Amino acid sequence: MKNSVPYNVIVFDLGNTIIRFDHSISAGKIAKLFHSDPKRIYDTFFDSEITRSFEKGLLSPKQFYREASRLLGFKLPYEDFVPIWNEIFWEDEGSCRLARELKKNYKLFLLSNVNRLHFEYIEQKFAIIKIFDELILSFVVGAMKPERAIFEDVIRRAGGDKAKILYIDDREDLIKEAIALGLDSIRFESAERLKTTLAERGII
Numbered sequence: 596m597k598n599s600v601p602y603n604v605i606v607f608d609l610g611n612t613i614i615r616f617d618h619s620i621s622a623g624k625i626a627k628l629f630h631s632d633p634k635r636i637y638d639t640f641f642d643s644e645i646t647r648s649f650e651k652g653l654l655s656p657k658q659f660y661r662e663a664s665r666l667l668g669f670k671l672p673y674e675d676f677v678p679i680w681n682e683i684f685w686e687d688e689g690s691c692r693l694a695r696e697l698k699k700n701y702k703l704f705l706l707s708n709v710n711r712l713h714f715e716y717i718e719q720k721f722a723i724i725k726i727f728d729e730l731i732l733s734f735v736v737g738a739m740k741p742e743r744a745i746f747e748d749v750i751r752r753a754g755g756d757k758a759k760i761l762y763i764d765d766r767e768d769l770i771k772e773a774i775a776l777g778l779d780s781i782r783f784e785s786a787e788r789l790k791t792t793l794a795e796r797g798i799i
Contacts, residue, residue, distance in 0.1 A: 602761045602779075603701065603702060603753065603754070603756075603759040603760070604702045604703075604704055605697055605703055605760075605761045605763065605798075606703075606706050606760060606762045606778075607694060607703065607704070607763050608706060608763060608764035608766070608769070609705055609706075609707035609709060610707060610708075611687075612687070612690060612765050612783045613686075613694060613723060614686060614721060614723075615684065615687050616683050618640060618641045619633065619637060620682070620683040621680050621681075621682070621683050622641075624679045625669060625671075625679060628669070628671070629667075629668075631667065631668075636667055639666050639667055640663065645659060645663060645666070646659075646710075649711075649734070650708050650709060650710045650733045650734055650739055651733055651737055651738065652733070652734035652735060652736075652737050655711075656677075656710075656712045659710070660673050660676050660677075664676075681713060684713075684716070684717055684720070684721075686721055689785070689787060689790075690789070693786050693790055694723065694726060695726060697799065698726050700799075702728045702753075703726060704727060704728060704729040704730075704749060704753065705724070705727040705729070705732075706731045706740070706745070706749055706762070706764075707731070707732055707733065708733045708739045708740050709733060710733075710734055714732055714734070729752050731745060731749050731752065733745060740764075741768065741772035746772070746773060746776050746778070749762075750776075757777040757778055758779075760779070761778075761779050761780070762780040762781070763782075763789065764780070764782065764783060765782065770782045781793075
């Protein structure tokens with residue numbers, strides 16, 4: 596069935612939608628260096644209050660590094676920490692091809708819960724970031740999905756008409772929040788599945 600609403604803007608999530616990642620890579624490297632528990636490191640790095648503060652821009656990269664070092668008890672020069680922290684990403688080639696195809700007919704926004712170190716690394720390493728018309732990043736906005744403020748920033752930048760926006764994210768909880776705010780949304784499962792769904796709805 597063809598989509599009856601002509602979208603102007605398609606909003607992509609970043610992590611595990613456009614760019615894949617595995618946080619256990621960096622946690623494992625730190626654990627090996629300091630003979631520590633990988634789960635404890637993983638939880639501190641990626642599911643803790645300091646990480647949320649970092650992703651909301653409340654901590655600078657060096658402040659985050661110092662807090663993580665203190666909590667985990669490791670002593671590692673900042674210059675050695677940064678590549679371990681950053682080198683956990685790879686491109687989803689199918690999603691990137693699809694985004695480039697959609698770019699021909701739509702404005703593309705990127706909406707992400709992400710910290711400054713990770714985004715600066717991704718922006719430098721992956722050319723796909725350059726195709727996006729707007730970057731709505733948690734560390735810049737000062738809010739994280741599913742907080743209303745970051746979705747409202749998307750709507751404002753898209754011109755204020757929710758009906759003209761399509762949102763794509765891999766997390767079901769974030770899709771539900773977007774729908775509750777009035778944004779048409781599709782859960783990302785794979786590039787192939789997304790392409791099929793978009794074709795069925797007449798979007799491509």
